[in-house]
Amino acid sequence: MDVKIYDSSDEIVQNALNHHMTTLLNKPTDVELEITVEMLVYSIPKISNLETTVLKGKIVEADVVEKFLSINPSHKNVRVHTEITGSLKKNSLLFGIQFLHLSDETLPVNIILPYFTGEHLTIATPKCDNSAIIEFLNSWISCKKYQNIRTVIILSTNGSPMNPTEILGNFRTSRGPSRRPYEYMYPVK
Template identity: 25%
Template sequence: MTIPFNRFPLLVQIEVLRQLGFQDIFLLSLTSEKMRNLIQFIKLKPKKVQYALSDNGIQVSVGFTGDDRDFHHMANMRHVPQISVKERKQVNLGGVKIQSRCSREKDRLTHCRNVKCRCTKKPPTQIWTHVLEYLEKEDDNVLEFLQTHLESLFANQPPSQLKIESTNSLQSSEIIDNVTDTIFSLDELETAEIKHFLTVRPNQKSVEIHSDLTGRPLKRISKLFKVPGLAIHESGSMTSKYMDNFSGRCLLLFNANLTSSAWITLIEKWKNKTAYHKLHAVVTRIPGNVFQEFDFGELLFESNAFPWDGLRRPRNFMFDPRIPSYRSKSIDCSDWFDIQQNGGEKWASIQIINDKIMFFVWD
């Protein structure tokens, strides 16, 4: 005999919900206000929420640990040009079921209208079990409605991470609140767009750029170089400029094109305390053989670097970039070369590992 879910005692219902995956919890929360309220008893407390925005739609994942790459998929929404009347369903996306109506209080969305959509089941081998499809004409509203809906399910107010995959989603991303970390994954990204983005969101903890940067070169005063964690995947001929202008905590540069002079300048400024006061690490990665394209001996000589003596600092460095795509890890620096800041204060260590030049500052 089948027993309807709503006939179970409240504690049993809550325990059943706790056993579900996050995608199932999200879909159930759309069925009714009663179910949404019931889900609130689970007291979900994610440490972070990631919104991946593309031209096709929105994907939301949640993380519950300190590991920035430990995410659970929760909501997958995709816009489509049309949905047949037969397939359409109305879902309550936003918490309060009010037909075709939006109301605001203190410039914040507090009620959402119903959204016409259809739910498509995905093959079990895929990481997303379902996709919720909605009409393209709803694009301007769905992202705002979705954030409001998710906030109603959480027992806390976690920070948001953005992954932006198109120019259109870059514009719509301004709707998302409490953003602390951003990944740009467009083919091309105008430097003017970065300037606008960081003007709207000046308190970024990290920015990661996978795009080719176009437009006027960024100046030293750019807010981008003040972001604590910065990763640029196509730094190319601008690598030396990025190193010279950076004033944050951790700088990661990939596909770098540079000479030893850029590193000598950086280390000299750090030693003299004229720049890089908050520095934790700088890593540059070049596409070719480092030793063929980089005079490491010259750098060590000019920086007055010498091998570790086994005493002056710990053997292992805790590399903690605080950039979502990169995990913290302990790195053995026993064969690294050490550099002392003028005045006998801090120590730093440098080494070439495979195709990377790595510079760490010890606390």
């Protein structure tokens, strides 16, 4: 009688469950995963058709996030509700996510904004450097970078607002309410 011993029974169970769900549903479906960073550090799951992930918890290392995204490359939407420690590289997979939402109190806007290549970015931060926004807008207006970005939302988590007068003072702007709406809602696909 042959006895097989596997190094990681977690991986076998994950693969079997993933295969079972794919077979049961009889077609590829979009998968959403909500996981705590403590679980992610213990074992990184590989899930086919994983398009949306919500990371929650206290602290996660940047290299763990990179490894998770490289194991599951089909991501379109990532929401990070935890502190990322370590340094994110300029070519981080996180910056290429189509819909990225970051709620990291320690990650400054000037670390994220220059390298983001996705389409929709939301950053919740306690402090925002106006110069990072000005530099971003200059590159966007001059068509040097960011031509695929559709929305950027920067939220202040501690009530300290950005200075729109300082930001807009760097650009030729004019009011034209008769030519364009005060507020424009972009339809989400």
